[in-house]
Amino acid sequence: MPSLTFELSGVYNHSRVEKLAPQIQLIAMASPGRLGRIPNVASHAARGSISYVTSLGSDEDFRINGWASYIGPSRLGIGPVLGESQGDYVDTGIAMRYGDARRGLSLTLTNLLDTRGNRFSLGTPFVEGNEGYLTPLRPRTLRIAIDVAY
Numbered sequence: 001m002p003s004l005t006f007e008l009s010g011v012y013n014h015s016r017v018e019k020l021a022p023q024i025q026l027i028a029m030a031s032p033g034r035l036g037r038i039p040n041v042a043s044h045a046a047r048g049s050i051s052y053v054t055s056l057g058s059d060e061d062f063r064i065n066g067w068a069s070y071i072g073p074s075r076l077g078i079g080p081v082l083g084e085s086q087g088d089y090v091d092t093g094i095a096m097r098y099g100d101a102r103r104g105l106s107l108t109l110t111n112l113l114d115t116r117g118n119r120f121s122l123g124t125p126f127v128e129g130n131e132g133y134l135t136p137l138r139p140r141t142l143r144i145a146i147d148v149a150y
Helices: 022-028
Strands: 004-012 044-055 061-071 089-099 103-110 141-148
Touching: none
Parallel strands: none
Antiparallel strands: 004 044, 044 061, 061 089, 089 103, 103 141
């Protein structure tokens, strides 16, 4: 069926930091034996989507697209100071659009499962008590939009 599209992708990353520059060693406060994985890179991730398009008249069409993405766990930095854990969440959404090339009406619903997670964990290594910094996922959101091209 040419109007139906499936996509599936994934990544697996097995990495580790073996040596740090002396300046970074001080900031990271990590012992050489505990450097860990490359910072800010998830160990694994997967994404799947399905799209459907159908013609509804001479120029109009209807499109629907649903997706789910899993972002595996990671850490912002190296050592105990630079970042809490982040990632390890599922992000989902569905989008629909009716219209033609010049104008359309769309409805988008994101974070269908109202998942809570930490997209990016950044505090400052120079201030004590900076735990708890995070960038949360956007809560479940409904968007209705009209688009016009000139």
